[in-house]
Amino acid sequence: MGDLNVAPYESDVWSHKALLKIVSHTPVECAALEGLRRAGGWTDLMREMYPEPEPLFTWWSYRAADWRASNKGRRLDHVWTHPALAARARSLTVLKEARDWSRPSDHVPVIAHFDLSS
Template sequence: MQIKVATWNINSVRLRIDQVIQFLTEQQPDVLGLQEIKCVEEQFPYQPFRDIGYEFIEVKGQKGYHGAATVSKLPMERLPTSFCPLDHARHVSTRVIAGDQDFEFHNFYVPAGGDIADPVVNDKFAHKLEFLENMRCYFEERFATGDAQQILVGDFNIAPHEHDVWGHKQLLKVVSHTPMEVEILNTLLKTHDFTDTSRLFAGDEEKLYSWWSYRAKDIMKSNRGRRLDHIWVSPALKPAVEAMGKAGHEIHVPCRTWHAKPSDHVPMTQVLDLTAK
């Protein structure tokens, strides 16, 4: 049984609903995690998703900014979780039922962290670090109970690899690629042996980006991107990713210039063969 999961920081789901529907229609993922939806639950555009077969929808909204939503063709149930120390709408966790199997789908919008990489003088950066620590503690508990069928997706706001940014040396002091953030994210990754699916088959020298600033005049020509978006799987699901090979993973770069007003992020997809062990 193959399933396809996706993640996309859409930067306002109501403003870009046509782009999301186009993407879902073309790519047909079974589950999509959206971040930065910028609306409360009552304002979320449920009907367009249901019209194309995404009947199961879980939303954590906030007026004006933040927010996450997971839409699915497969049945899912909400999991009670709390990661954000400021109680922002930054995650949706669900259990997805895929035939006779199920897995947890954790959809994250990690805080950006402001401009100064110092938690003492920058409250936003301190908030980011605390959010990541809460993630670490949560998954430590989940793995302690033996519940290891996990998929983590979202805008983590950290580009951990040297070639996840356009200029490694230039960005070492820029929030999202600082050694402190990278170390914390890699600790979360390695402690529970998660697999970063973008890097599983990509060579060390391969540049991978999922975000480009709105400030760039010619985005693809300058190509000053960062890979802030991620899909991770727990050890129990690594064979499901490996079975699909490099073709099972895609960062949908063309979506960055699809429309006149795109998100600054592009969607990412991963196919898993749940029969692989």
């Protein structure tokens, strides 16, 4: 899991068309990241919990005067798991409220909960 700085799916960015030539959403980056995920047999837990085409963002630029109003976000942070662990996932939260904290990051935390009993 972590900040991989690539938003691979159309619903991972505020405008697929506008960002096709922008670093983090170019076709070559998206294909490479998805190829890496598939080659490792990883489950994209965020998209398991929030299936496409639901927009899902974890990053908003500092340039927007009101990041919530413009909502020009990207999903640059990812949680990939082994399929057996994905089956134990109980919830996943994108803590958007953190973007409003004093001196926030442009990324927000992503919290995954798993049932690891037995």
